[in-house]
Amino acid sequence: MNQILEFSKYGINAIRIFLYIRYQEGKLVSAKQLLPKEHTFIKLDNKTLESTVGIHRSNKWDRLRVLEENGLIELKVNGAGKAPEAKIIVPSLH
Secondary structure, eight states, X not given: OHHHHHHHTTOXXXXXXHHHHHHHHHHHHHTTSSOTTXXXXXXXXXXXXXXXXXXXXXXXXXXXXXXXXXXXXXXXXXXXXXXXXXXXXXXXXX
């Protein structure tokens, strides 16, 4: 709960990014590739992010930079034309 409250301080697109990352991590947990309380880097490509949670690429980079600057995510930029990867680093309460 603490995590979503922290992300909510930065707008609806920040919440959407959080939910997308947690959704992708949930799929990895279901496949037993990740432990339930762990976080890992998730690729944030434009097509999937827009179709899944409705974030257009013009809004994506602005929110990613703000979230990284405020210590909520760790961001890996993979070069021009490559999708960035993000990992949640803000702690949960439980």
